[in-house]
Amino acid sequence: MRILLIALGLILVSCSRDSELKKLSLDSSLLPEFQLNIIPIFNGQPILPGSSFYTSDSIRVFSEELKLYLSEVTLVNENGNEVVLTPLVLLDLLNKKSYQAKINHNRGNQIVFKIPSGNYSQIYFKVGIPSQINFSDPTLYKSNNPLSINQGMYWDWNSGYRFFVWEAKVDSGNEPKIPMAYHLGLDTLLTPVSLMFSDLNVNSNQELHAELDLELDLGKILMGTQDTINPILDPFTHTAGNFNLAWRIRQNLRNAWKARPV
16 A cells, blocks of 8 residues: 655545545645655764765765755554655755755755654655756756755756765865766666665654654765775766766666655
């Protein structure tokens, strides 16, 4: 069973044995709140605008921009029922303006949803944009839409969106610092992620809403379990120009996430 969150309510979608879809409107105002915190980290510590970290090769990474799309973000409860939190969201994880109100809490980008009560133990999503909208016309969307051309994520030269953008300066102890730019796009680099966690209890009797930290470890993108990427030797990919590096980043990115209830 899948529950899709929409602007002013919920649509409950269930599939019967005869495969007919039935839709029931639910009043979201009666549902408890749930907060999702998307946090870039390194070695367990939040990465804030202006901060840096060292790789295992003693390379210092000064992150400047970190933007990415998450699509089909879905929670799963103990009964296997799915709640689709959002079909698509654009995250700007190192934007100083978005951090001003949250920097003391180290909680990254915070998004609040109203969802049905229950115990949840899984979240899954995709880093990137589904193929059916990846090559849509960005000029058709309003300026505040995540797919708008004003968001700076559309590739004019490559006809499609950038799914993941990480730009930084890297330093091995020699000046000047080397620019690093990792831009992933194309349907083949759409990255599915599925994470289990201990029970997250959401109910309307809670004084404070339930929270889940969704952490993205930048260190694991460079230092994966199967592959280590040296940003001094491999500082640049816009996907098409260095697809092999883009694919390596995608594979590490898939395993760089962790979810835990707060």
